[in-house]
Amino acid sequence: xxxxxxxxxxxxxxxxxxxxxxxxxxxxxxxxxxxxxxxxxxxxxxxxxxxxxxxxxxxxxxxxxxxxxxxxxxxxxxxxxxxxxxxxxxxxxxxxxxxxxxxxxxxxxxxxxxxxxxxxxxxxxxxxxxxxxxxxxxxxxxxxxxxxxxxxxxxxxxxxxxxxxxxxxxxxxxxxxxxxxxxxxxxxxxxxxxxxxxxxxxxxxxxxxxxxxxxxxx
Numbered sequence: 001x002x003x004x005x006x007x008x009x010x011x012x013x014x015x016x017x018x019x020x021x022x023x024x025x026x027x028x029x030x031x032x033x034x035x036x037x038x039x040x041x042x043x044x045x046x047x048x049x050x051x052x053x054x055x056x057x058x059x060x061x062x063x064x065x066x067x068x069x070x071x072x073x074x075x076x077x078x079x080x081x082x083x084x085x086x087x088x089x090x091x092x093x094x095x096x097x098x099x100x101x102x103x104x105x106x107x108x109x110x111x112x113x114x115x116x117x118x119x120x121x122x123x124x125x126x127x128x129x130x131x132x133x134x135x136x137x138x139x140x141x142x143x144x145x146x147x148x149x150x151x152x153x154x155x156x157x158x159x160x161x162x163x164x165x166x167x168x169x170x171x172x173x174x175x176x177x178x179x180x181x182x183x184x185x186x187x188x189x190x191x192x193x194x195x196x197x198x199x200x201x202x203x204x205x206x207x208x209x210x211x212x213x214x215x216x217x218x
Contacts, residue, residue: 115154
C-alpha cells in the first residue's frame with residue numbers, strides 16, 4: 001500500500017500510449033491513487049488537438065475519485081524545450097525530459113540546464129536515465145543542476161520505469177527544498193500507478209509529504 005499514492009507521468013493514445021485517458025483514470029482509481037497526471041508527448045500536439053486533449057482530461061476528471069491533472073512531457077533539445085507558451089498556458093504542469101541520444105554526460109547537463117531556465121517547465125523527467133550509457137556527470141555538473149533547480153523552483157520526478165535519480169541526488173533535493181514527484185511513465189493502463197520503487201527510494205531518502213510537488217492532494 002502506497003503512503004503517497006500518486007503518479008505524475010503517464011501516456012495515452014494522444015501520443016505513444018495504447019490506452020485512452022478514461023482507461024488510465026480507471027486504472028488509477030482501481031489502484032487507489034489520489035492524484036494522476038496525464039502527460040502525453042508535446043510533439044504530438046497542434047493547437048486544435050491540444051485543446052481537445054485538455055477538454056477530455058477535464059471531462060473525465062470531473063467525476064473521478066481522485067485529482068486528475070493535464071500536463072505534457074516536452075523534449076529538451078539544443079534549441080530549448082519544445083513546449084511553447086500557448087501550450088503551457090492550457091496545462092496544469094509541464095515535464096521536460098532528455099530523449100535524444102548523447103555522447104557525453106556534459107551534453108546532458110547542458111540540456112537540463114536549458115530546461116531549468118525555462119519558465120514553462122515545472123518538472124525534469126527521468127533525470128539520469130542515460131548515465132549508465134554515456135557516463136555520470138561530475139560533482140560540479142550536478143551541483144550546477146541542483147543550484148538552478150533550487151533557484152528557479154523546479155522539481156524532479158522519481159522514475160520507477162528508469163529507477164532514477166539515485167538516492168544521493170534525491171536526498172540532496174530534499175535537503176535543499178527541491179520538490180519531487182512519483183512517475184511510472186506508463187504507456188498502457190495496467191502500468192499506471194506502478195510507482196512502488198519511487199516511493200521506496202523517496203522514503204529511504206527521508207522524504208515526507210511536504211517534499212512532494214503535489215503533496216497537498218495526497
